[in-house]
Amino acid sequence: MYRRTIVPLAIALGILGAGGTLHADERDHELAREALQQGQVLPLRQVLDKVEREYQGQVLKIEFERDDGRYVYEIRLLQKDGRMAKLKVDAVDGRVLKIKRKGDF
Template sequence: MTAYRRTLAPLALALGVLAAGAPQADESDHELARQALQQGQVLPLRQVLDKVEREYQGQVLKIEFERDDGRYLYEIRLLQADGRMAKLKVDAVDGRVLKIKRKGEH
């Protein structure tokens, strides 16, 4: 398997386009993410998810990939161990969590 395919295979699986019960993402998200990853503009999704799951102790339910004001972002919905839902905006370039919004918080 080429390095390109080894890198993109986990991305496709992590985006949940084909895997039942995996986080869901929009097909256009997948294509934009694939292109950005191929061009070396973003971190692999698996790397970002590992960090988020470790630091925020939860299960990823949904992932969106977008470009906002020229910045690539992963928007990740996470069901945390305490049962709360968290929505994280993560910089896709360096993996920094830019914003966290938990359901029920203002």
């Protein structure tokens, strides 16, 4: 499984509004950019809009992974109730595949 941090790319592509600070190298940027340009993944902003609406929280960290042959956004957020949550979201259709809350990690 390859982990890819994507926020700097998302900012560069203009698909992420104001948010947290993360790090990525050029290969991470290129992989995510190519997947987005080829229509293989949803824009990050679209995925974040859904996650923020449904899980009521502030995004703290985003990673882009290739997990079992599929692209996945791994999103950590601080929910309004103060709990941390980690979601795995299918980057193709935006479905939440898995959620863990603090204490579950």
